[in-house]
Amino acid sequence: MTALHDKTFRAIAELMHSSIGLSFAAHKKPLVASRLAPRLQRLGIDGYEDYLALIAGDDDQGEFQVAVDLLTTNETYFFREPAHYELLEQELARRRPASLRVWSAASSFGDEAYSTAMLLADLQTQGRIGDDWSILGTDISDRVLRSASQAIYPQERLRNVSPERLKRYCWRGEGEADGLSQMQPKLRERVRFGQLNLCVPIENIGPFDVVFLRNVLIYFDPPTKAEVVDRVLTQLRPDGILFLGTAEGRVPCRTPLKVLAPGAFRKVAG
Numbered sequence: 001m002t003a004l005h006d007k008t009f010r011a012i013a014e015l016m017h018s019s020i021g022l023s024f025a026a027h028k029k030p031l032v033a034s035r036l037a038p039r040l041q042r043l044g045i046d047g048y049e050d051y052l053a054l055i056a057g058d059d060d061q062g063e064f065q066v067a068v069d070l071l072t073t074n075e076t077y078f079f080r081e082p083a084h085y086e087l088l089e090q091e092l093a094r095r096r097p098a099s100l101r102v103w104s105a106a107s108s109f110g111d112e113a114y115s116t117a118m119l120l121a122d123l124q125t126q127g128r129i130g131d132d133w134s135i136l137g138t139d140i141s142d143r144v145l146r147s148a149s150q151a152i153y154p155q156e157r158l159r160n161v162s163p164e165r166l167k168r169y170c171w172r173g174e175g176e177a178d179g180l181s182q183m184q185p186k187l188r189e190r191v192r193f194g195q196l197n198l199c200v201p202i203e204n205i206g207p208f209d210v211v212f213l214r215n216v217l218i219y220f221d222p223p224t225k226a227e228v229v230d231r232v233l234t235q236l237r238p239d240g241i242l243f244l245g246t247a248e249g250r251v252p253c254r255t256p257l258k259v260l261a262p263g264a265f266r267k268v269a270g
């Protein structure tokens with residue numbers, strides 16, 4: 001297999017940075033090479049230079065999106081960082097909203113959106129929120145969005161879901177589908193997915209009452225992080241709640257926020 005030369009790596013990194021904000025430092029060269037190598041082989045392309053020319057060209061035939069799918073890290077699972085769902089439950093029990101709009105802003109395969117849907121469906125049944133609620137999941141990657149709309153998950157990723165919720169909200173696969181579970185329509189009808197790049201200006205899709213922006217900022221450089229957080233916060237109502245991955249810490253943004261708990265913030269009104 002051909003080598004990925006420094007110059008070509010830098011050009012691929014620059015293309016990904018300018019288009020979707022991803023930052024690949026020099027030590028990520030082996031990672032980029034190994035993620036793209038099988039694709040080059042499949043296409044019968046000899047060198048990374050030719051692949052770069054293809055994805056950067058005007059007539060890329062959808063290959064830029066394939067490269068994005070290969071270079072983004074989509075690791076996710078149900079009820080990741082459970083303290084955030086506990087805090088959301090407490091806040092909603094206190095606020096008792098009649099309607100609620102939630103945005104999972106880097107949704108990956110939809111685990112975060114469906115975890116939230118399970119929580120909201122329970123709260124609705126208990127009469128602690130109204131029945132007018134919905135969730136939007138967005139991501140840059142086509143591949144994860146296609147999978148999210150099917151709402152089929154390996155049981156391993158559902159390990160943090162209680163047996164009661166599994167029974168209430170999931171269908172367990174049998175035969176060829178053994179080891180997989182699908183979300184039931186009562187959740188699926190509340191959740192929709194769409195493609196959205198967080199690194200370019202976005203149209204008005206809000207306002208939302210709750211936004212999850214977790215475990216995506218780590219792939220951006222500091223100026224991009226702050227820009228993305230401010231952009232996302234334009235879609236959050238005053239007093240609305242923002243969740244960031246706890247590993248991402250506090251991000252310096254211009255929008256005033258009050259810290260509620262690690263990785264949880266309230267947008268200051270006015």
Ligand SMILES: C[S@@+](CC[C@H](N)C(=O)[O-])C[C@H]1O[C@@H](n2cnc3c(N)ncnc32)[C@H](O)[C@@H]1O
Pocket residue numbers: 020021022072073074075076077080105106107108109112138139140141144196197198199213214215216219245
């Ligand atoms: C590690 S996953 C996080 C999933 C989920 N939020 C969680 O915490 O489990 C990061 C997701 O961010 C997406 N992503 C990366 N760059 C993006 C961008 N510029 N705009 C939108 N999504 C992006 C990736 O495709 C990936 O699915």
